[in-house]
Amino acid sequence: MAWVTCRREGAIAELTIERADKLNALDHETLLELRAAIAALQRDPARVVVLASAGDRVFVAGADIAGMSQMTVEQARAFSQLGHETFDALEALPSVVLAVVQGAALGGGCELLLACDLAIAGEKARFGQPETNLGLIPGFGGCSRLLRRVGVGLARELVYGGRLMTAEEAQRVGLVQRVVPQAELRDAARSWADELAARPPLALARAKAAMQAAETSDARSAARVEIEAFASLFAAEDTREGLAAFLGKRAATFRGA
Ligand code: COA
Numbered sequence: 001m002a003w004v005t006c007r008r009e010g011a012i013a014e015l016t017i018e019r020a021d022k023l024n025a026l027d028h029e030t031l032l033e034l035r036a037a038i039a040a041l042q043r044d045p046a047r048v049v050v051l052a053s054a055g056d057r058v059f060v061a062g063a064d065i066a067g068m069s070q071m072t073v074e075q076a077r078a079f080s081q082l083g084h085e086t087f088d089a090l091e092a093l094p095s096v097v098l099a100v101v102q103g104a105a106l107g108g109g110c111e112l113l114l115a116c117d118l119a120i121a122g123e124k125a126r127f128g129q130p131e132t133n134l135g136l137i138p139g140f141g142g143c144s145r146l147l148r149r150v151g152v153g154l155a156r157e158l159v160y161g162g163r164l165m166t167a168e169e170a171q172r173v174g175l176v177q178r179v180v181p182q183a184e185l186r187d188a189a190r191s192w193a194d195e196l197a198a199r200p201p202l203a204l205a206r207a208k209a210a211m212q213a214a215e216t217s218d219a220r221s222a223a224r225v226e227i228e229a230f231a232s233l234f235a236a237e238d239t240r241e242g243l244a245a246f247l248g249k250r251a252a253t254f255r256g257a
Contacts, residue, residue: 020055027064062107083140
C-alpha cells in the first residue's frame, strides 16, 4: 500500500494515512487502500485501532479536490459510494477506534473522524464541513453522522455556512473527547489507547454495537440488541473474571475471551 499503513503492536493497531504532501486528502486510491486495511482489521481485529495521519498541520484536508474537479455524475456517485462503504466498515469494526487529530479535519477528514468511536485532538486542530464553499455537500456519510453527533441545528449551521470549529468548540459539542497541548498529542493518544486495550474487549465491542443500534435504529430494535449483547457476555471468560475479581476484592485480568 502506498498511502495507508497498518502496524500491529500487541493489542493495538495503528492505522495511518500517509499522504502528507497532499494534506492526506482522500482520493479514490487512498479510499481503496483504507477500505482494504479496514477489511484486514475486520478479519483479524485488534482491541484498539488508533487512526492517525502523517504530518503536523493537517489531519485530513477532505476528499481530493483536484480529483473531484474532473468527475462526471457517475464517477461522483461511485466515489461517494466508496466513501460510505469505507467509513461504514470502519464504524463496524469491533475494536474501539481512536482518532488522533493533530490539525485540520475538514470535509472527508471530519467525516472520517465521525466514523471513529473516540477522538483526541491537539489544541491547534480545526474541524468543519466546508464542502458547500465548493458548491458540494458532505458525501461520505457526514450529513447523517454530524447531525446525530451534534444535533440538527449546529449541523445545519456548519454545513450551510462552512464555518470551522476550534478544538475547544469541537470538544464542547462532542466531536472530540480530549484536547491536549500539541506537543503531548501522540503520547496522550498512546496512553489512552493502552488504557482502552487493557479493558475487556468483548464488553467494549458489545457496548459499541448496542450504542450504534441506539443511534441508528428504533428504540425497540435497539433494546433487543442491548439485551442480546448483555446476555452474550455471560458466555465470556472475561465477564466471569470481572465479576469474580470484584467479589474477591482483587484486580481483574482480561484475556479477551
Ligand atoms: N484536496 C486536494 N488538494 C488539496 C486539498 C484537498 N482537499 N486541500 C488542500 N489541497 C492542496 C492545495 O490545493 C495546495 O496544493 P498546491 O500546493 O499544489 O497549491 C496544497 O494542498 C496546500 O494547500 P493550501 O491551501 O495552500 O494550504 P494551507 O495550509 O493554506 O491550508 C487547508 C490548509 C487544509 C486549511 C486548506 O488547504 C483547505 O481549506 N483545503 C480544502 C478543505 C476542504 O474544502 N475540504 C473539503 C473537500 S470536499
